[in-house]
Amino acid sequence: MKKKIILCIFFIILFFSFLIFFYFNSNNEKKLIEKKKIELIDQENREIIEERIESSNIIEDVSYSAKDTRGNEYFLKASEGIIDQNNSNYIFLKSVNGVINLKNYRLIEISSDFGKYNINNYDTIFSKNVIITYLDNKISGDYLDFSWDKNLMIISRDVILKNDKNSLRADVIEVNIKTKDMKIFMYEENKKVNIQSLN
Template sequence: MVDEKKKILKIILILSLIIIAWFVYSEYFKKDKSLLSKTVNLSTKIEEEVVYNSNIIKDINYTSRDLKGNEYILVAKVGEIDLDNSDIIFLTDVTAYIKLVKNSELIVITSNYGKYNTINYDTIFSKNVKIDYIDNIITGDYLDFSMIKNLIIISRNVVYKNLENTMKADVIELDTTTKDTKIFMYNSNEQVNVTNIK
């Protein structure tokens, strides 16, 4: 009789241990699964915020004038406002028109990409940059335009063509007010390469 009670007690103890172990095991994994699902939901939420916070604008057109009446028109197919600085817009397929009051001249700048500051109108053009100005065409990889300084600086793989010459240089600076142009190389030992077309 005592042996039977001991056996029953042992069986009850073993069953209790199995039930307790199963309960702890299932509770532990439920917490892990909920923690895992929270992590997945968190990463999904972050991705959604990135998508919703990217401020894409299509068919952009900005127009501004300086005190002398020179007009600057900037057109782009797509623009994206910088999330860190709302004054900066990144542009795609860019065309800029600089209409100079003096002599009613027009400078046209095109490029694949641009970076525009809505406060001071400074614009950086990059990739397949082209300036079309009267009978002059200048191409390069990078262009910095400052409306305040009336200055266009085109650099990297610069080729300047007019009716008479073709020039290759590192940098061309053009003052839009005075029409003064500086053409130079970064290395003072190198010379600007000029080819006469005629």
């Protein structure tokens, strides 16, 4: 009789032990599943937020303008601008058009496929298929560094200057937009600027 009671108590304890074990085990599994669900939701939300942040850096139909104390103006337009994530003072541009309107002088027009604009000092780098037109001159190249503060345009890489009279090839053309002076040179001293008369 005592053996039966002991066996019965043993099985009851064993039964409750299994119940407790399965209860805690299933709870842990539920918690793990919930944790994974939360992690997945967090990851999805993070990706959506990053996507929105990334897309919020893109601005369509960008335009900027600047005017100095002498009345000279600088206008810049682009089909698209992307704010630099490392430095918000810079904006990367696509399909860029610039106009420099100097007082008592004709317009200087600039176009390029790409650009980088500094919103603090208006300095702009134009790149790929750069074309500058002013007076009767058309200058083309692959890179233009324009500084509003220094009144300077430096165009380089496959530079060609054309007007009604001449066609000229050089490494660099430097234009001072304040004095209208132009420097044309090659990087290597032994190479000469190539000038062809069109008449």
